Amino acid sequence: MITVLAQPWSFSFEPGTSALVMIDMQRDFIEPGGFGETLGNDISQLAPVVPAAAELIALCRKLGVLIVHTQECHKADLSDCPPAKRLRGEPSLRIGDEGSMGRVLIHGEPGAGFVPALLPQSGDVVIAKPGKGAFYATPLTQELKSRGITHLIFGGVTTEVCVQTTMREANDRGYECLIVEEATGSYFPEFKASALAMIRAQGAIIGWTATLADFKAAGT
Ligand code: TIU
Secondary structure: OOOOOOEOOOOOHHHHHEEEEEEEOEEHHHHOOHHHHHOOOHHHHHHHHHHHHHHHHHHHHHHOEEEEEEHHHHOOOOOOHHHHOOOOOOOOOOOEEEEOOOOEOOOOOOOOOOOHOOOOOOOOOEEEEOOOOOOOOEEEEEEHHHHOOOOEEEEEHHHHHHHHHHHHHHHHHOEEEEEEEEEEEOHOOOOHHHHHHHHHHHOOOEEEEEEEEHHHHHHO
């Protein structure tokens, strides 16, 4: 049993029944020319998340925690992309348009792939998801249930959009959830801070938060 010094109080998990869910560490959100930048966001905010996420993945891998990578992307014919999503806002490129990393947020295109430092390894689970939450229209529930997973550790981008949505979905499904602060990020630092505060408020209403240093101290 691993016990992490967390907020609002300590979080304990058995590595064999836990998974790290690394949300959407894709080139389209983190690199220039991708979906995140086309929405007008400052992608430099996400750069520090990459080495922290790599460290968290390595720590979890060493502990024997299952690694799950999600990627927000759509079918080439956009049949799983509601017009309400594609037409939202005033991006310079919309989902499915041709950009500098191929078609934006389309499965199999370079931009929808993971950043080079965080490529999935053999034995990891990769979940392609059409929504912000990783449970909607994906096999994630089945992948976790079939392995007896009860505890989820979260990282990825962006904290208040896909990460928080997925953590809320997981909480409703009965998973005990912890998010590691440095391994997640937002284009808006104040949104990240608020999301983390919301998650741990009211006695861990959604889950727990911990620093990478405290997670590392617990697991080594
Ligand atoms: N725009 C934004 O902050 N996020 C997303 O669109 N997707 C994810 O968070 N992955």
